[in-house]
Amino acid sequence: MGTATIRDVAKQARVSLKTVSRVINHEGSVREETRDRVMRAIEQLDYRPDLSARSLRSAKSYAIGLVYDNPNPYYIIAVQQGALAACREMGFGLQIHPCDSSGPRLAEELRDLAHRSRLAGLVLAPPMSERMGLLRELAAFNIPLVRIISAAGDPHDGFPCVFVDDRDAAYAITAYLIQLGHVRIGFLWGGKQHRSSPERYKGYEKALEDYGVPRSDELILEGDYSFDDGFRGARRLLGLAEPPTAIFGSNDEIAAGVLAAARAAGLHVPYDLSVAGFEDSPFSRHSWPSLTTSRQRTEEIAEHAARLLIAQIHGGDVENEGFSPELVVRGSTAPPRPRP
Amino acid sequence: MGTATIRDVAKQARVSLKTVSRVINHEGSVREETRDRVMRAIEQLDYRPDLSARSLRSAKSYAIGLVYDNPNPYYIIAVQQGALAACREMGFGLQIHPCDSSGPRLAEELRDLAHRSRLAGLVLAPPMSERMGLLRELAAFNIPLVRIISAAGDPHDGFPCVFVDDRDAAYAITAYLIQLGHVRIGFLWGGKQHRSSPERYKGYEKALEDYGVPRSDELILEGDYSFDDGFRGARRLLGLAEPPTAIFGSNDEIAAGVLAAARAAGLHVPYDLSVAGFEDSPFSRHSWPSLTTSRQRTEEIAEHAARLLIAQIHGGDVENEGFSPELVVRGSTAPPRPRP
DNA sequence: GTCATATGTGACAACGTTGTCAATTTGCAT
DNA sequence: ATGCAAATTGACAACGTTGTCACATATGAC
Numbered sequence: 001m002g003t004a005t006i007r008d009v010a011k012q013a014r015v016s017l018k019t020v021s022r023v024i025n026h027e028g029s030v031r032e033e034t035r036d037r038v039m040r041a042i043e044q045l046d047y048r049p050d051l052s053a054r055s056l057r058s059a060k061s062y063a064i065g066l067v068y069d070n071p072n073p074y075y076i077i078a079v080q081q082g083a084l085a086a087c088r089e090m091g092f093g094l095q096i097h098p099c100d101s102s103g104p105r106l107a108e109e110l111r112d113l114a115h116r117s118r119l120a121g122l123v124l125a126p127p128m129s130e131r132m133g134l135l136r137e138l139a140a141f142n143i144p145l146v147r148i149i150s151a152a153g154d155p156h157d158g159f160p161c162v163f164v165d166d167r168d169a170a171y172a173i174t175a176y177l178i179q180l181g182h183v184r185i186g187f188l189w190g191g192k193q194h195r196s197s198p199e200r201y202k203g204y205e206k207a208l209e210d211y212g213v214p215r216s217d218e219l220i221l222e223g224d225y226s227f228d229d230g231f232r233g234a235r236r237l238l239g240l241a242e243p244p245t246a247i248f249g250s251n252d253e254i255a256a257g258v259l260a261a262a263r264a265a266g267l268h269v270p271y272d273l274s275v276a277g278f279e280d281s282p283f284s285r286h287s288w289p290s291l292t293t294s295r296q297r298t299e300e301i302a303e304h305a306a307r308l309l310i311a312q313i314h315g316g317d318v319e320n321e322g323f324s325p326e327l328v329v330r331g332s333t334a335p336p337r338p339r340p
Numbered sequence: 341m342g343t344a345t346i347r348d349v350a351k352q353a354r355v356s357l358k359t360v361s362r363v364i365n366h367e368g369s370v371r372e373e374t375r376d377r378v379m380r381a382i383e384q385l386d387y388r389p390d391l392s393a394r395s396l397r398s399a400k401s402y403a404i405g406l407v408y409d410n411p412n413p414y415y416i417i418a419v420q421q422g423a424l425a426a427c428r429e430m431g432f433g434l435q436i437h438p439c440d441s442s443g444p445r446l447a448e449e450l451r452d453l454a455h456r457s458r459l460a461g462l463v464l465a466p467p468m469s470e471r472m473g474l475l476r477e478l479a480a481f482n483i484p485l486v487r488i489i490s491a492a493g494d495p496h497d498g499f500p501c502v503f504v505d506d507r508d509a510a511y512a513i514t515a516y517l518i519q520l521g522h523v524r525i526g527f528l529w530g531g532k533q534h535r536s537s538p539e540r541y542k543g544y545e546k547a548l549e550d551y552g553v554p555r556s557d558e559l560i561l562e563g564d565y566s567f568d569d570g571f572r573g574a575r576r577l578l579g580l581a582e583p584p585t586a587i588f589g590s591n592d593e594i595a596a597g598v599l600a601a602a603r604a605a606g607l608h609v610p611y612d613l614s615v616a617g618f619e620d621s622p623f624s625r626h627s628w629p630s631l632t633t634s635r636q637r638t639e640e641i642a643e644h645a646a647r648l649l650i651a652q653i654h655g656g657d658v659e660n661e662g663f664s665p666e667l668v669v670r671g672s673t674a675p676p677r678p679r680p
Numbered sequence: 681g682t683c684a685t686a687t688g689t690g691a692c693a694a695c696g697t698t699g700t701c702a703a704t705t706t707g708c709a710t
Numbered sequence: 711a712t713g714c715a716a717a718t719t720g721a722c723a724a725c726g727t728t729g730t731c732a733c734a735t736a737t738g739a740c
Contacts, residue, residue: 018720049456116389288604347726357691370688392727393695395695398695
């Protein structure tokens with residue numbers, strides 16, 4: 001029987017329901033001896049509080065939602081892991097909610113989710129976390145939320161967040177390529193609906209500027225964080241009259257496409273072409289050559305976001321926090337081959 | 341206010357609580373006119389039933405759990421997607437529960453999970469789904485469950501399941517390699533705690549036997565479904581006096597390791613070496629060359645498992661169902677180079 | 681028109697927990 | 711001992727829903 005209730009415990013320990021409740025919730029004002037007796041009864045009956053009843057009675061709830069719309073399994077799994085770690089530590093449940101970020105009634109959908117499942121708040125992953133309209137609607141519904149976003153610094157926009165400095169990280173990668181000696185560096189954009197895309201581009205642009213490397217429009221192509229875009233983009237770049245000696249893909253998947261296109265063109269990475277990605281997904285370690293990329297600490301970021309949300313729910317004051325990615329140099333980058 | 345309750349609806353529609361409840365739950369015995377009035381009130385107040393209260397009152401519950409311990413993000417995301425699709429359709433919630441499959445008190449952990457969160461049942465992914473001891477413990481706790489397992493046929497072991505015929509699929513891959521002309525085919529095992537591993541091996545073995553290709557122990561190495569095992573295993577195989585002309589990795593990750601090792605050894609896949617994987621993960625499409633592999637339809641399988649579980653909860657009779665993977669031929673396999 | 685039967689509706693309790701508030705016990709200074 | 715504040719405990723209601731059962735109304739057969 002896993003069906004022991006607080007009533008059974010109370011009877012066994014010869015105390016009132018309320019006293020058991022107090023013990024469970026670590027409220028003060030319970031004599032040591034009483035608490036021991038209750039604990040023993042809990043142990044013996046293998047009692048576990050029923051979350052439905054608990055959240056029904058107390059206005060409080062014991063679960064948060066994780067909202068995402070992102071096709072990248074590595075990213076999502078990492079976010080889930082991080083959020084779960086925080087939830088388990090704080091005794092919360094986690095409700096995952098993949099959804100369509102372009103849905104017209106997304107705010108209502110999320111409110112219903114939160115209401116029906118009695119969620120105490122939501123962690124929003126990109127790109128939902130970056131749609132201000134959505135945020136305002138959710139705020140109007142009084143739904144606590146914490147965002148994971150891309151920003152070069154604390155946005156101070158009133159919506160709590162954990163922010164990742166993609167710009168800085170893209171700057172670091174670009175600077176590294178320049179220091180290797182590259183001057184024609186291709187850049188393949190990520191998806192337009194993600195704020196990380198322009199951020200990464202700005203980092204690239206800034207590095208070129210700071211190092212006095214001329215920017216060339218023909219080396220910069222749009223895309224959508226996909227392998228196919230990487231493949232097509234690279235093919236186009238490599239067909240230029242004066243092709244780049246290095247290509248920076250806005251994420252690892254794009255870079256994977258670049259690697260494939262390079263091989264298809266008979267080029268030897270990194271000697272004929274340097275390739276850099278962004279994200280440090282397992283792919284970047286498992287490709288050949290392994291990818292130079294930027295490590296994101298996604299799991300930590302998500303854990304922090306969930307922790308922040310729970311703190312906010314508990315009424316604590318929340319401070320935004322930034323995470324800086326870290327350059328990871330692997331085998332896909334090398335100095336350019338001297339021109340003949 | 342997302343805080344309308346059934347009481348508000350009742351007042352607005354001038355009916356009793358119970359009648360509203362009847363409308364919500366599609367019970368019969370409500371006059372059309374009354375129902376319309378209730379529906380209108382629900383609409384106006386934007387009422388949504390509270391799942392906590394509902395599952396507290398009715399013994400029934402409206403959520404199931406998805407239990408897994410699998411490091412492969414592609415696999416897990418696919419399983420989640422499938423299970424979620426079924427849950428959404430049936431009006432259920434899904435609680436994900438990654439865990440340590442080797443934990444000693446796993447059964448208790450899962451019972452607590454089910455009890456605390458009022459889960460109606462569990463979908464078990466490998467390898468948990470294959471530990472009979474665990475299954476028996478859970479059954480003793482009266483927890484409905486459906487397993488996703490590897491089996492060459494319906495196991496008829498009393499525990500409902502959706503089964504995947506890995507043996508057959510591995511047979512198909514091996515047979516394909518043999519038909520290309522390979523006679524020395526390396527095999528890299530997956531993890532021992534997954535039943536899919538011996539199943540895949542048996543398929544390999546059977547194909548060799550059927551086609552009269554001699555099995556050679558030196559070509560068969562153990563491993564654990566990891567890139568590193570693939571890399572190390574391939575390096576060892578390629579260092580043999582008479583190396584294989586094809587290597588069959590038990591999953592795509594292993595095959596990725598094989599690809600990397602081949603490249604490190606200066607071999608050209610598929611001309612110097614054919615490589616086959618298993619799983620049809622996105623990696624298999626994005627590697628270069630893309631991998632010949634076996635498509636698993638993981639998402640469908642998981643959806644079916646969840647649907648089966650819900651049917652079981654509703655008291656329906658459940659029939660196990662098998663899924664056969666499908667051979668996917670891509671660029672990593674070719675006839676062996678004629679020996680000099 | 682009467683009765684039996686089906687259909688629709690509502691009052692009330694219950695699910696397992698916590699909040700409120702009052703009752704009881706304890707500890708300590710007198 | 712006595713008084714008084716503080717600590718500890720318990721009785722009871724409440725959260726939002728559904729199950730049970732009884733009542734009210736409509737339907738049909740005689």
